Amino acid sequence: MEDHIKVADYFMVCTGTSRPHVRAILDELHVRLKAAGARHAKAEGADTGWWVLLDFGDVVVHILQPEAREHYRLDDLYKECELLDWQAEQLPELPETSRS
Secondary structure (H helix, E strand, C coil): CCCCCCCCCEEEEEECCCHHHHHHHHHHHHHHHHHCCCCCCCCECCCCCCEEEEECCCEEEEEECHHHHHHHCHHHHCCCCCCCCHHHCCCCCCCHHHCC
């Protein structure tokens, strides 16, 4: 990302199928990243669930409903950037107390 966009090193763009789904993705990210020791500013847009933005400094996360993703076309903005194989990345283990 750094050669194309100077705001962050990584951008993650994902789609939630509905407001509750967007909220569930946000909640899961919060739990997992908190377990890994990461902190973020307030989740922008969480109240509407249309487009949620999380800023971790070097990483910016966008969670959008399908219509929002199509409307804002963030994928076009980032199309020149290298893709990361996120499925190959190791996720932090959740403590047993976080799973309930």
